[in-house]
Amino acid sequence: MKIDNSLPLEYSTEENRLKILGFWIFLGAEIMLFGTLFASYFTLVDRTAGGPTGAEIFEITPVLIETIVLLTSSFTIGLGIHAMRLGKQKAMMIFFGITLLLGLGFLSVEIYEFIHYVHIGAGLQTSAFTSILLTTLGTHGAHVTLGLFWGLFIMLQIKKRGLTPETANKSFIFSLYWHFLDVVWIFIFSFVYLKGMM
């Protein structure tokens, strides 16, 4: 294994560099996944079948909390990767911990939101609009849930093995995933919620 010390730890072997490239290609496929969900959402958004419309069920407060929390978590994981590159494992673990707690906060608000929707009669089977709304939000929420466990396991692994080219590579790839979830949320925030409440 050839180790290039001029590059950050997570890129230090060719295999690691290619793993990062591979993950970017996966993110390209994820863009398409959410692209098809948005296409379906924009098609079905007015098919409310006598049920509630977006303007009737969306509330700005929980949406704003979710947005700020996820945006901040994207910032803190960026700081975590920066700390990792400085070789500061403890600071990195703190930033990763904050990120995951913020992710948990986001998920709690989203679960509250879903319960609220079902409670006011906007469940998965109410109309084409509520189905695609909950499917789109749910797909993003499922990604965040997966990310929480992924991040937790990576933190445990770093605690056990320390910062090696391998664990640094995994952490960097996880950070890409987490930033990507924030990018998707920006589009949900803009084109599902704000557009719906405009």
Added chain:
Amino acid sequence: MKELFPAKQVMGFVFSLILTAVALIVYFMDMSFAAGMTILLVTAFIQAGLQLVVFMHAGETEDKGAIYTNIYYGVAMALITILGTLLCMIWGYI
């Protein structure tokens, strides 16, 4: 402590908060659908680009070309899918 908060990332975070605030204008002010959508499209795509470049370090290795090509391709396909769907399912019938 200061070295843990690089200026580039702090600025990126502040800028994304500002963009979120700008996007909120469409909620708090009365405006036409076209004006609102323009604001949202501009703020959302700038913010997405900000994440890719500042936080995801998309352009820092020799794979830069492959990474950007892949992302542009993904975004182009997503836009074609979304606009094409709108064209044949919604716009064509108005």
